[in-house]
Amino acid sequence: MTVAPTVSSDERISKVGLARRLLIRPELGAVVGLIAVFVFFAAQSPVFRSPAGIANWLDPAATLGIMAVAIALLMIGGEFDLSAGVLTGTTGLILVTLATRYGFDVWTAMLAGLVVALLIGLANGLIVTRTRLPSFIVTLGTFLMLQGINLGVTKALTGTVQVSGLRRAAGYETARTIFAGTIEIGGTSFRVAILWWVFVTAAATWVLMRSRAGNWIFAVGGNEQAARAVGVPAARTKIALFMTTAVAAWLVGSILALRYTSVQANIGIGQEFIYIIAAVIGGCLLTGGYGSAIGAAIGAVIFGMADKGIVFLGWDADWFKFFLGAMLLLATLANRLVRRYAEEVKH
C-alpha cells in the first residue's frame, strides 16, 4: 500500500520507518527468495541466465503461476481448494474428448469445459459455505471424485489412459496461437502462457487492492463473523473465489491440452499442493486474511527457476523436492513473524 503524499505528518509515523513498513508487505520474503535463487543458479549456469534459459524456466512458472495466483486469492479468503490440480486435467480431457470423438470444434469444446469448471467451483463453494465444513475436507472429496472420473471415463471411452488427436479438430490452429503459441522477443521464443500469467496476476492484484470485492476477500479470510456483521456478503464472496479458481484451472487445462494435443488421465494430481506452496512462499497465511497475488506469482517463478535450474546444473531431480521443502519452511517461518508483528496488540 502506498501512502498519499498529503498525509499531515505525525512525528510518530517516522518512528515506524520505511523498513518496518516494507517488512509487513506479504511479498517481501518471496522477493528475497527470488533474488537468492536466481543468483544461485545464474552464477553456476550460463544457460540459466541466457534469454533461451529464461524463456525455459518462465514457462513452468507461467502455468503454475496462473493457478498459484487464483489459489492465493482463495487462501486470502480463508479457504483451500485441493481439487484445483485435478480440475486442470478434467477440463483438458473434456476439451480433447469432445473435439476428437464428438465432432465439437475446439471453441465449443473449450466452452463446455468452462461450464463444467464453473459448476464444480460452484459446488465446492456452495458445500463449504452452506455446511461450514472445512474446505480442506470438502475439496479433498471433490479431488478424489474428479480423479476417479478422469480415469474411469477416459478408460471407458478409449481403453487407454489418455486422449489424443486434438490437432485434427476444427479451430485448433487459432486456439493454439492464442493459448499455447509462442512469441518471438529478440530472437528467443517465449510461450504465450507467460502473457496469460502476467494478465491473471495483474487482474488479481487489481481486484485485491482496488475493488470492493478485494476488501471483502481480506475480510472474510480475516474474520468472517465480523465481516458478515458489517454487511459483507461472505458466502457469495467465497463461492466467487471457488469459481475463480475453477476458471483458472480451466485456463491452464486448456493451455496444456492445446500445447500437447493429448491429455493423460492422471494429469494434475499432486499439483494442488504445489499451488498452495507457491502461494505460501508468496506470503499467504494458511489461516487466511493475508497475502498477495504478486507474491504467489513470484513463488511460481522460484519454482520454475528451481525446477529447470537443477536440470541445467546436471543435478539429480530429487533435489527439487528437498529444495521445495526448505523454501516452504523458510517462508512459513517468515510469515509467522509478519503475523505476530501485525497482530500484536499494544495496551
Place this chain on the structure above:
Amino acid sequence: MIIQTRDIGKSFGSVLALREVSMSVEAGKVTCVLGDNGAGKSTLIKILAGVHQHDTGSFLVDGSEVRFGSPREALDRGIATVYQDLAMIPLMSVWRNFFLGSEPRKGLAFDVATARRVAREELQAMGIDIRDVDQPVGTLSGGERQSVAIARAVHFGARVLILDEPTSALGVKQAGVVLRYIARARDRGLGVVFITHNPHHAYPVGDRFLLLNRGTSLGEYGKGDITREELTGLMAGGAELEQLSHELDRE
C-alpha cells in the same frame, strides 16, 4: 426522544432476564446503563439493537412502536451498536476496516483515495489520534479500536450509538480517551447508550442514569437528581457498601 422503552421485559426460558424496565434516549444526550454482572444490561441493549425481541412492555422509536427482527433493521433506523468484541479485522488496515461493507466506489473500482482521506478526516474530526490509517487494526490499542468503531458508526449516519462496556477492558488513561469520544459523539447530536459497571466512568459523561439490579430497574435518574456518591452507593446496594466499609474499618 429517539428511543423509549416502557415496562419492557424479557425472559430466556425460565430465566427472567429483564422485568419492567423503562428508559429513554434523547438526541445529544448520554444515557448510562449501570448494574452488576448479570443485571440485564446486555439483554436490554440487545433488544434495542435488534438481536433479541422483548416479551412484554413496549419499545418505541421516534414515538411509534417497533419490534426489530434483525440487527440490520435497527441499523436502518440509525441504531448502531459497538460490541466489546468489535467487528474489526485485525490484519486489515484502519481505512479498509472503516469502510468495510460500505466501500465508496469510483466506476467499478473501490475509491481507495477517497476511503483513505475520509477515514483520516473522520477520525480527526472525532479527535482520534491515529498515527497512520494504513496500519493494521490489530496494532491499535483497545481504546483506539473502540474509538475507530465509534467514528465509523458516526460516519455512517447513526442517530443512536450503543456501547456495551467499551471501557471495561481498558486502563485509566485509555478509558478516559474513549469517554472523550463518547462526549464528542454526543456533541455531534447522537443519542448515546453507554453501558458500564463503573459509576466513575458513567458520571462525568452521563445525562441520565438507568440502574439495573437482577433484571429490575432501580430507577432512571437525571444528572440533577443524583450525586456521584449516591450513584456509587446505589450501584453497590447502599447498605452492603456501608457494611463493607464498616468491616474494612475494623481491620
